[in-house]
Amino acid sequence: MTDVSDLRIRSIGDPSAVRRDGRYVLYWMTAFRRTNWNFSLQRAIEWSRDLRKPLLILEALRCGYPWASDRLHGFIIQGMADNEARLARRNAFYYPYLEPEPGAGQGLLAQLAEQACVVVGDDFPCFFLPRMVAAAKRQISTRFELVDSNGLLPLRAADRTFARAFDFRRYLQRNLLPYLEPDSLPDEDPLSNCRLPVLDELPRGIRKRWPVAEPRKIADQLTQLSQFPVDHRVAPGAIRGGAESAERAWHTFLEKKLPCYGESRNDPDMDATSGLSPYLHFGQISVHQVFAETMRRTGWSPERVSAKASGSSHDWWGVDESVESFLDELITWRELGYNMCSRNADYAAYDSLPPWARQTLAKHADDPREHVYTLDEFESAATHDPLWNAAQRQLVREGRIHNYLRMLWGKKILEWSPSPQSALATLIELNNQYALDGRNPNSYSGIFWVLGRYDRAWGPERPVFGTIRYMSSENTARKVRLKDYLRRYGPD
Ligand SMILES: Cc1cc2nc3c(=O)[nH]c(=O)nc-3n(C[C@H](O)[C@H](O)[C@H](O)COP(=O)(O)OP(=O)(O)OC[C@H]3O[C@@H](n4cnc5c(N)ncnc54)[C@H](O)[C@@H]3O)c2cc1C
Structure with missing residues (x-):
C-alpha cells in the first residue's frame, strides 16, 4: 500500500497533537461512504498501522440536515448496510449511528475524539459539510486531518478557478497524467491483508448514549423510515443505495x-x-x-x-x-x-454568475413573461407544457431527470419565473429536494449553467434570456425521441 499524497491531506487542527496513548484511530466517514478506493480510509489505516492502534470507523447520519427526507435517508442507510456487511469481515470496528432526533448526536464525535490518537475526516467542498467540519474542529483537540477523495485531480492541485470547461480540460490535458500513475491511485481494497489491532468494544458510556444502529434492518424495510423526523412526502427514489x-x-x-x-x-x-x-x-x-x-x-x-x-x-x-x-x-x-x-465559498450565490450573464439577465429582468409559475406550481408539475411536466414528474417520483431534459427543465424555470433570482431559488429547491444526486458541486454547475456559468453569449438576443443560451420543448421534441418518455411520466 502506498502512502496517500500530501496534496490530498489537510490538517485543520494542531498537526503535532497526535495522542500516542489514545485507544484508536478514528475515521469519521461523512462523504466517501465506501470501503474501497477511498483515500480517507487508506490514510486512517496508515495511522493505525504506524501507531499500532485499532481503527474505529464512525458513519453517522444526522436528521436535521437541509432537505432531509425518506429519499435521502433511505439511500444513505442502504449504503450503511452495505458498509456494515463489507466491514464485518475486516480488521476495523464499524460504528453506524442514526440520529433519532435533531441534536441527539451532538457530542458523539467530541467524545470519541477524546480517546483517539488521530481523527481523519472527509474533505467534501459542498453543502453543509464544510460548516459541520469547521464546527467539529472546535471540539477536537487531537490531530484532525481532512482527506480529499473527490476526484482524479486533487482539489488543491489547480491554483485557479476555471470559468470554462474548455480551459479546465486543457489544464487537465497538461496536468492530470501524473495523478493517474499507479502509486497515485487509492488502494482498491485497503483493508485486505491488513494486520491491525482490533478494538473489542466502544468506550463505556458511548454505546449507551449513542446506540449502535442496525442499518440492515431499515435498508430492506424502508417503511421503518417513519421513525425519523425527516420529510416523509419525498418517498424513496427509483434505485437502491449502497x-x-x-x-x-x-x-x-x-x-x-x-x-x-x-x-x-x-x-x-x-x-x-x-x-x-x-x-x-x-x-x-x-x-x-x-x-x-x-x-x-x-x-x-x-x-x-x-x-x-x-x-x-x-x-x-x-x-x-x-x-x-x-x-x-x-x-x-x-x-x-x-x-x-x-x-469559492459563494458558489451558490446569484452574484457568482459571470458579469456578462448578470448584465444580460438584468437588462431583461422586467421583460413581460408569457407564463409565470409559483414554486408550488412548478413542484406539482402544473405548467402548460407536457414535456416539462413529465420531466418534473420523473424528478419527484424517481429522484432523477434524464440529462438532456434536465437542461430543458432548468431553462424553462428561468423563462417562467418572475425574475432570474427567483428562478435560481426554485432550481436549487427542486433539484436539491428531489434529486438523489442533488446537493453536490455538480448540482450548482448544472443549475448555474442554466443561467450562464461555463457558457458564452448566444444570439439572437431574446426576451427574458437576453443572450443566455435558450432551449425550447419544440426543438427538443424534434431532436430526441420522447414517445416512451411522455407515456411513462404522464399524469398520475
Ligand atoms: C439543471 C441541472 C441540474 C443538475 N443537477 C445535478 C446534480 O444535482 N448532481 C449531479 O451530479 N449532476 C447534475 N447535473 C448534471 C447532469 O445532469 C448529471 O450529472 C447527469 O445527468 C447524471 O446522470 P448519469 O450519472 O447517468 O451521467 P453519465 O452521463 O453517465 O455521466 C457520468 C458522470 O459524469 C458526471 N456528469 C455527467 N454529466 C455532467 C454534467 N453535465 N455536469 C457535471 N457532471 C456531469 C456525473 O458525475 C455522472 O454521473 C445537472 C444538470 C443540469 C442541467
Whole structure:
C-alpha cells in the first residue's frame, strides 16, 4: 500500500497533537461512504498501522440536515448496510449511528475524539459539510486531518478557478497524467491483508448514549423510515443505495451501455447513461474505480494520450468516441464543479454568475413573461407544457431527470419565473429536494449553467434570456425521441 499524497491531506487542527496513548484511530466517514478506493480510509489505516492502534470507523447520519427526507435517508442507510456487511469481515470496528432526533448526536464525535490518537475526516467542498467540519474542529483537540477523495485531480492541485470547461480540460490535458500513475491511485481494497489491532468494544458510556444502529434492518424495510423526523412526502427514489448497487449499475453500464454512450446519451427513450451520479454524490462509488476499470477494459495505456492538449473533448485519451465522451463528462464536467466549490465559498450565490450573464439577465429582468409559475406550481408539475411536466414528474417520483431534459427543465424555470433570482431559488429547491444526486458541486454547475456559468453569449438576443443560451420543448421534441418518455411520466 502506498502512502496517500500530501496534496490530498489537510490538517485543520494542531498537526503535532497526535495522542500516542489514545485507544484508536478514528475515521469519521461523512462523504466517501465506501470501503474501497477511498483515500480517507487508506490514510486512517496508515495511522493505525504506524501507531499500532485499532481503527474505529464512525458513519453517522444526522436528521436535521437541509432537505432531509425518506429519499435521502433511505439511500444513505442502504449504503450503511452495505458498509456494515463489507466491514464485518475486516480488521476495523464499524460504528453506524442514526440520529433519532435533531441534536441527539451532538457530542458523539467530541467524545470519541477524546480517546483517539488521530481523527481523519472527509474533505467534501459542498453543502453543509464544510460548516459541520469547521464546527467539529472546535471540539477536537487531537490531530484532525481532512482527506480529499473527490476526484482524479486533487482539489488543491489547480491554483485557479476555471470559468470554462474548455480551459479546465486543457489544464487537465497538461496536468492530470501524473495523478493517474499507479502509486497515485487509492488502494482498491485497503483493508485486505491488513494486520491491525482490533478494538473489542466502544468506550463505556458511548454505546449507551449513542446506540449502535442496525442499518440492515431499515435498508430492506424502508417503511421503518417513519421513525425519523425527516420529510416523509419525498418517498424513496427509483434505485437502491449502497456500494453493492453502485457496482451493479456500474458494471451493467460498462458491459452493455458504454459502447453506445456517444450516440445515445442524449436520447431519453434509451436510458443509455450510467446512472452513477447518486452513487458518486454519496461517495458509494469512487471515480477512481470507474476510471481504472474503464481504461482496463479498453486496454488503454498513458502513451495513447494525445500530446496536443488542445482543450478539445475529442481525441484526448486515444480511446473510441463513446469512451472519450463518457470520460469528458466524468472527469472534465464533474471535476469542474469541484474546482468551483472548493475555491469559492459563494458558489451558490446569484452574484457568482459571470458579469456578462448578470448584465444580460438584468437588462431583461422586467421583460413581460408569457407564463409565470409559483414554486408550488412548478413542484406539482402544473405548467402548460407536457414535456416539462413529465420531466418534473420523473424528478419527484424517481429522484432523477434524464440529462438532456434536465437542461430543458432548468431553462424553462428561468423563462417562467418572475425574475432570474427567483428562478435560481426554485432550481436549487427542486433539484436539491428531489434529486438523489442533488446537493453536490455538480448540482450548482448544472443549475448555474442554466443561467450562464461555463457558457458564452448566444444570439439572437431574446426576451427574458437576453443572450443566455435558450432551449425550447419544440426543438427538443424534434431532436430526441420522447414517445416512451411522455407515456411513462404522464399524469398520475
Ligand atoms: C439543471 C441541472 C441540474 C443538475 N443537477 C445535478 C446534480 O444535482 N448532481 C449531479 O451530479 N449532476 C447534475 N447535473 C448534471 C447532469 O445532469 C448529471 O450529472 C447527469 O445527468 C447524471 O446522470 P448519469 O450519472 O447517468 O451521467 P453519465 O452521463 O453517465 O455521466 C457520468 C458522470 O459524469 C458526471 N456528469 C455527467 N454529466 C455532467 C454534467 N453535465 N455536469 C457535471 N457532471 C456531469 C456525473 O458525475 C455522472 O454521473 C445537472 C444538470 C443540469 C442541467
